[in-house]
């Protein structure tokens with residue numbers, strides 16, 4: 001559940017124009033979360049998966065404080081480079097020839113995460129000289145919100161295909177550094193995530209043996225940070241990994257993790273102002289400026305995102321001691337940010353603050369529908 005609204009966020013909320021729909025980002029929170037990952041996984045390379053939140057201030061913090069940025073499109077690649085990232089990884093299931101040609105002329109260190117044999121031919125044709133990691137779909141599906149491996153998904157290659165791709169890449173003269181094994185998103189189970197890491201390392205070592213010198217194992221993102229507030233226990237993860245990562249590091253294998261959600265979730269707040277309250281068919285409603293076209297995650301996942309009521313100058317009706325459903329300004333009954341949360345009072349002019357919203361919040365939203373004005377984007381420091 002949400003705690004109190006932090007003072008500097010409350011100040012930013014108070015400064016918004018009315019009626020407000022706004023995203024508020026605090027890059028210092030991002031950097032603190034990065035510190036927690038570094039403390040749990042010392043000597044690992046931490047890339048930020050910018051798909052979680054591409055706000056320029058967050059990307060700038062990642063460029064400055066993380067080891068690099070994981071990009072999933074040509075657009076993200078260009079944004080990461082112009083933000084000053086020292087290094088990038090390039091993923092994505094349907095890269096175009098132009099994407100791969102851009103990788104070939106990238107002038108900062110880059111590793112391409114290869115999804116299939118077609119990309120190998122395109123990389124060779126583009127004259128790409130950097131390292132590659134082959135993305136593999138293997139192992140068991142992990143608990144989390146999006147299972148990407150251990151299930152039929154469009155991502156990566158089955159084990160035999162990945163091993164055939166190693167041979168193909170070597171024949172083409174490409175520099176095979178290792179494997180990419182992103183498996184899941186929002187995994188809150190530290191023991192299961194540790195199993196994934198240990199299994200990925202062991203499989204990579206065995207699969208590279210006799211084929212190429214293993215230098216790179218990327219276990220992907222997926223460190224859990226649930227929008228309702230739970231986070232994966234990083235200490236438990238570190239303990240379950242024990243000294244195994246150290247043995248790989250000592251053998252010259254770079255270990256890479258590329259979290260998005262864990263770093264960005266707590267660094268973003270969505271704010272929506274109540275423009276009306278009413279009761280229909282026995283249900284109390286708060287109707288806000290904004291909604292799921294600015295913050296799609298609750299509708300995409302079908303959960304009730306907790307919120308705090310920041311009382312504004314109330315300009316109209318007030319409901320007291322009710323379980324209220326918070327809906328947006330779209331003419332669809334699916335525009336629901338929270339299907340029912342008990343509040344002591346809520347009224348027109350109040351601002352609802354949704355914490356832990358920074359990951360996959362604005363980025364996955366469909367703001368063209370109905371032509372409403374977009375949200376304000378605010379950065380605090």
Ligand SMILES: Cc1ncc(COP(=O)(O)O)c(C=O)c1O
Pocket residue numbers: 049051052070091092182184185186220221222223258259260261262
């Ligand atoms: C290849 C890849 N890496 C990293 C991530 C980041 O995952 P998360 O935000 O769950 O850490 C994703 C998310 O979809 C991904 O597809």
